[in-house]
Amino acid sequence: MRLIGISMVRNEADIVEAWARHNLAVLDGMVVVEHGSVDRTPDILSRLQREGLRLHVLPDDRAEYFQATRMTAVARQVMKDKRVDFVFPLDADEFIKVASRNALERELSALPVGAHAALHWLTYVPESFAADERGFGPSDLRWRLETERHGNYKCIIGRSFAERPDQRLNKGNHFVDDPTASEPPPHVVLRPEVVALAHCPVRSSEQLRQKILLGYPAHVASKPPGQEQAFHWMELYEELSAGARPSDARLREIACNYGVPKRDWQPADMIRLVDDPVIPVPA
Numbered sequence: 001m002r003l004i005g006i007s008m009v010r011n012e013a014d015i016v017e018a019w020a021r022h023n024l025a026v027l028d029g030m031v032v033v034e035h036g037s038v039d040r041t042p043d044i045l046s047r048l049q050r051e052g053l054r055l056h057v058l059p060d061d062r063a064e065y066f067q068a069t070r071m072t073a074v075a076r077q078v079m080k081d082k083r084v085d086f087v088f089p090l091d092a093d094e095f096i097k098v099a100s101r102n103a104l105e106r107e108l109s110a111l112p113v114g115a116h117a118a119l120h121w122l123t124y125v126p127e128s129f130a131a132d133e134r135g136f137g138p139s140d141l142r143w144r145l146e147t148e149r150h151g152n153y154k155c156i157i158g159r160s161f162a163e164r165p166d167q168r169l170n171k172g173n174h175f176v177d178d179p180t181a182s183e184p185p186p187h188v189v190l191r192p193e194v195v196a197l198a199h200c201p202v203r204s205s206e207q208l209r210q211k212i213l214l215g216y217p218a219h220v221a222s223k224p225p226g227q228e229q230a231f232h233w234m235e236l237y238e239e240l241s242a243g244a245r246p247s248d249a250r251l252r253e254i255a256c257n258y259g260v261p262k263r264d265w266q267p268a269d270m271i272r273l274v275d276d277p278v279i280p281v282p283a
Helices: 016-024 041-051 067-078 101-109 159-163 205-221 231-240 248-256
Strands: 003-009 029-034 055-059 086-089 094-098 116-123 143-145 153-156 187-189 195-199 273-275
Touching (some): 003 016, 003 067, 016 041, 016 094, 067 086, 067 159, 086 153, 101 195, 205 231
Parallel strands (some): 003 086, 116 187, 116 195
Antiparallel strands (some): 094 195
């Protein structure tokens, strides 16, 4: 079985090396669209390529964040190689959490013909919000929310995508859609004890500021007029654009409620975390 990751990254210097090394210990290669970063992300990716990691980097300097369109096109390009069985769309803050490659392959082999997979999207909260200074490491993927309230999954694209030209990734890579069909293609939720996606969206004050202040306008620019924007990014943009520098307590609150409408937020000290470290799979 051949498994390939695809991603669109921008200004992820604090995490991109740990992310690439971890996921390439599971996958057979990754295609990364480098979306006009102004930090060290391009240099880090180039260094990892020179080191021999199985990375193919595509530049994209457009201001707009056309993630769904770009990732759909990249997935189709990757699947021109008929040896590719599954494509994993990954953001640069997402780490495949799996006991072994063999267990993952067994789970994927059991999917019905024509189905895509859906992964539980697990939110991880670092013990310390200082990734800019010390770099992102395994200790940052230890504590996760006991209960997820965002209701989202992330998809794995099955081989049938190559034979169905109207299928496409939706915004955020949450699932595969088909606007020409009466209902979306089937997705099978994989058992989280076998494979899930560890998500660490909040890592430091500066990282969050860059993510929101640069990312939200790019999201807005890519949307047709009147189309709904990502609510959690919009709310944070209003806060951070006013000059706020979030404290560690505020970062923990944001991390624990990430992806949940602000009206439904809970105090961080009321949200239970469980000790569930993401263990690297031997390369």
